[in-house]
Amino acid sequence: MPAQNNAAIEVRGLHKSFVVGAQTVSILKNIDLQVKNGEFVVVIGPSGSGKSTLLHSILGLEEPTKGEVIFLNSNLYKLASDDARADFRKAHIGMVYQQPNWIKAINVISNVAFPLALLGVGKEERLKKAEEMLKSVQMLDWAHYHPAELSSGQQQRVALARALITNPEVIIADEPTGNLDFESGEQLMTLLQQYNKKAGKTILMVTHDLVYLKYADRGIRLFDGMVQDNFNIDEKFDYRKYAVKTPQYVS
Numbered sequence: 001m002p003a004q005n006n007a008a009i010e011v012r013g014l015h016k017s018f019v020v021g022a023q024t025v026s027i028l029k030n031i032d033l034q035v036k037n038g039e040f041v042v043v044i045g046p047s048g049s050g051k052s053t054l055l056h057s058i059l060g061l062e063e064p065t066k067g068e069v070i071f072l073n074s075n076l077y078k079l080a081s082d083d084a085r086a087d088f089r090k091a092h093i094g095m096v097y098q099q100p101n102w103i104k105a106i107n108v109i110s111n112v113a114f115p116l117a118l119l120g121v122g123k124e125e126r127l128k129k130a131e132e133m134l135k136s137v138q139m140l141d142w143a144h145y146h147p148a149e150l151s152s153g154q155q156q157r158v159a160l161a162r163a164l165i166t167n168p169e170v171i172i173a174d175e176p177t178g179n180l181d182f183e184s185g186e187q188l189m190t191l192l193q194q195y196n197k198k199a200g201k202t203i204l205m206v207t208h209d210l211v212y213l214k215y216a217d218r219g220i221r222l223f224d225g226m227v228q229d230n231f232n233i234d235e236k237f238d239y240r241k242y243a244v245k246t247p248q249y250v251s
C-alpha cells in the first residue's frame with residue numbers, strides 16, 4: 001500500500017451516539033486524532049470517558065455516527081463490508097485486551113500459533129514461529145502448560161505473543177495492564193516499548209493508569225468523550241501533573 005502520509009491512524013470529526021431507550025446518548029464528541037507510523041500513543045481518561053468506544057471505532061467494529069477513520073490509508077467505513085473490515089484487522093492489527101480470550105482445550109503454544117492456523121499456515125511452521133514469539137516475551141518455558149495455569153502477567157505476555165505472530169504493523173491495546181500487579185504491568189509495558197522501538201510497531205493503547213504514560217511518545221487525554229489534551233512525553237515527563245484536571249465547567 002502506498003504511503004500517502006505518515007499517519008498510521010487518522011480519526012476525523014468522529015461522533016458516536018447510542019440510542020438508549022427513548023433517548024440518544026452522545027458518547028464521543030468530535031474526536032480528531034492521529035497516530036503516526038512508528039509512534040507509541042497512550043490514551044488516558046477515567047472510566048466511562050469513551051476510551052473503549054473510541055478503540056472499537058478505530059478497529060472498524062463500531063460505525064461512527066459521523067466522521068471517519070483512516071487506517072493505513074484505508075477509509076475503514078467505506079470498505080465493502082464487515083468481512084472486509086475483519087480481513088483488514090487480521091492483516092494489519094494485533095489486539096490485546098484486559099482479559100485474554102483463550103481456547104481452553106489447547107496449550108499455550110497452540111493458542112499462540114492459532115492466528116496462523118486461520119491463515120492456513122502449516123503446523124510445523126506455525127509452531128516454530130510460536131516458539132520464537134514465546135521466546136521474545138520470555139514465556140518459552142511455559143509453552144506446554146495450559147493458559148489457566150499461568151499468572152495474569154504471564155497470560156498477558158502470551159497474549160502479546162499471539163497478537164504479534166502474524167506480524168501486524170499496528171498493536172491496539174485496551175487496558176492491557178488492567179488486571180496486573182505493578183511489576184507485571186511494568187514487564188508488559190517494557191515489552192510493548194521494545195516492540196515499538198526495536199521492531200517499529202505502531203502502538204495505540206488506552207489505560208486509566210497514568211503511571212504507564214512514561215513508556216509512550218505521546219499522550220492523549222479523553223474526558224467525557226472529548227479530547228482534552230494532547231501532549232508529547234520526554235524523559236522529564238512527570239505524569240503527576242496530569243493526575244487531577246477537572247474541566248472548569250464542573251464545580
Ligand SMILES: Nc1ncnc2c1ncn2[C@@H]1O[C@H](COP(=O)(O)OP(=O)(O)O)[C@@H](O)[C@H]1O
Nearest residue numbers: 018020027045046047048049050051052053054
Ligand atoms: N453499546 C452501547 N450502548 C449504550 N451505551 C454505551 C454502549 N457502549 C458504551 N456505552 C456507554 O458509553 C460510555 C463510555 O463507555 P466506554 O467507551 O466503555 O468507556 P471507557 O472505556 O473509557 O471506560 C459509558 O457511559 C458506557 O455506558
Ligand SMILES: [Mg+2]
Nearest residue numbers: 051052053174
Ligand atoms: Mg474501557
